[in-house]
Amino acid sequence: xxxxxxxxxxxxxxxxxxxxxxxxxxxxxxxxxxxxxxxxxxxxxxxxxxxxxxxxxxxxxxxxxxxxxxxxxxxxxxxxxxxxxxxxxxxxxxxxxxxxxxxxxxxxxxxxxxxxx
Numbered sequence: 001x002x003x004x005x006x007x008x009x010x011x012x013x014x015x016x017x018x019x020x021x022x023x024x025x026x027x028x029x030x031x032x033x034x035x036x037x038x039x040x041x042x043x044x045x046x047x048x049x050x051x052x053x054x055x056x057x058x059x060x061x062x063x064x065x066x067x068x069x070x071x072x073x074x075x076x077x078x079x080x081x082x083x084x085x086x087x088x089x090x091x092x093x094x095x096x097x098x099x100x101x102x103x104x105x106x107x108x109x110x111x112x113x114x115x116x117x
Contacts, residue, residue, distance in 0.1 A: 002026050002106045004095045009111030016085050022078040022095030022108055028071055031097040036080045038091035085115045
């Protein structure tokens, strides 16, 4: 069973930065896509950023230019660098990993990000 473990959330003031990490129990190369989602209270879970194994990275319009998704393949870790944070970025952030073969979809438990003064 694949395990994903997020870390790096916390409380930050508007305009600040955080870097989220997601470490996988299997090689990042084994997944077709890795992504970050978020869910704010009362809202549906939404895509924040997606990194396919091949192809361009995709960002939600609301975070374009502020957030960057990246990987450290040697560490089997997915990152989300979040800059210029806004109160509306407050949510639980989830790491996702997907394999097309078998349609395997894996989720982490989430990490809370709170942007507030």
